[in-house]
Amino acid sequence: MSTTLTDRYPTRLLTPAPAMTREDPTAWGTADDGPLTSDRLDAFDRLGYHAEQSLLTRQEIEVLQEEAARLAVDPVLRKDERTIVEEKSQAVRSVFEVHRISSVFARLAADPRVVGPARQMLGSEVYIHQSRVNYKPGFGGGPFYWHSDFETWHAEDGMPVPRAVSVSIALTENYPYNGSLMIIPGSHRTFVPCVGRTPQDHHRNSLRTHSVAVGMPDQNSVGELARTAGGIEQFTGPPGSATFFDSNCMHGSNGNITPYPRSNIFIVFNSVDNVLGTPFAAPAPRPTYIAGRDFTPVR
């Protein structure tokens, strides 16, 4: 741990600390840098997200659905550590690093409609920090409690500042009642430090359930964000709809008792000017299939 950087986002503390205003920008680029208009880029800057009702066509989604289904039953992949299996049902919950496993997903990540807005939002070339397919089954898919991804990526992966953006692309219909993504609008401007030291190999548990307290904000801070930052926005839409969101958005999702599964592709782009170092608050870096260290720009 020879780093001499000042940690501007201290977290995993021994005692609670107040939420702090984020110092770094959200939209680093301009309207000249990509597909989003100045108005839409401003909205992303203010709200922390940008939603598209039809980023991909129905035909394109069918190909991606087939590829996702193929990966879920691949017997070799099943034994791979990149495949996360649900505790109770033993069903596949996520497959990580799909842009390396599958050329279909590699092409998707490089598609200008996908990577273009990310480059523009981050104002630089970008590389893939993480990619995965999430399979959220019907009839009891569990909730994901409120969290900031950046809090984890900073603490456990050594990501210096919140200059990363995620895109979630729907493979199935997102209804209001099947566990769709919720974001507190404007919450990305506040950093909520979390209490509790990161245990060794924390990711092995935190990826399976979200019942572990480390890396979770306290209820008061989340309630305060919802009160002051503007309630809750829920993202619904057909297969092919997509949500880009800033790495520090406070987000989560409810469980899903409905018969309707909710699958999506999740790709995280990080700025090449924000590459990973030593974790800021964890004993060791997470595996590279969760937090990539190949900083080659997406072309």
Next chain:
Amino acid sequence: MSTTLTDRYPTRLLTPAPAMTREDPTAWGTADDGPLTSDRLDAFDRLGYHAEQSLLTRQEIEVLQEEAARLAVDPVLRKDERTIVEEKSQAVRSVFEVHRISSVFARLAADPRVVGPARQMLGSEVYIHQSRVNYKPGFGGGPFYWHSDFETWHAEDGMPVPRAVSVSIALTENYPYNGSLMIIPGSHRTFVPCVGRTPQDHHRNSLRTHSVAVGMPDQNSVGELARTAGGIEQFTGPPGSATFFDSNCMHGSNGNITPYPRSNIFIVFNSVDNVLGTPFAAPAPRPTYIAGRDFTPVR
């Protein structure tokens, strides 16, 4: 068990049985019997529910909110078996028989806007089968899995046929994302027998969590209902909004990770021509605070 009635709704079986079409009517009355127009009564008959965006005024709701809050902290009531406490947090989850505990709720149950549609739907005088206030906290209120209330009331309370109606009145805002009521439209026309013998004192567990399998329909039947009967309807609205729904509606609710609690008042009216007898599939009747046996009509 000297009953000679034929059980037309057999459930709690040893082996699975196919879902069956309900023989009994849903709307037993006519437009002449009460406040609902012929069109709205027809819609209730077809869908199984009837929603009102403002059954009660904001002033009326404030009085009810205060009364609900008073009951939740009453130290004597806290020790009463009618008060159900959440396992983990020890927070009050429900108070039963509120129409006997509180004159405020007794008056509410006799209000023509509340009991009037019930009389009309059931085509007779009605009495109160059950009443309760539900306090569903924010930040992790649990889900209620899909179920038919009539299935339970028939099996465990000896309710002969589905000639009962529930009204749920919102005390807090029902958002799409804080665990609001979901119903499968048209599902009330199908009776789904459940597998599994009812254990002794089953209600002690089934009221606390819904993780017990007895009295729960199988996933295939629920999936089939959603496919054929018409998807899922979710009920949102401000405090004072209300949903009347048939006793055999397949319904449930997701958990709630949001900061927004979801409290409601729940009153079940049963027809005086459908009073309780011996349970059809349980060792003993449930306590009267859960399943009333005072069949005096509401006036």
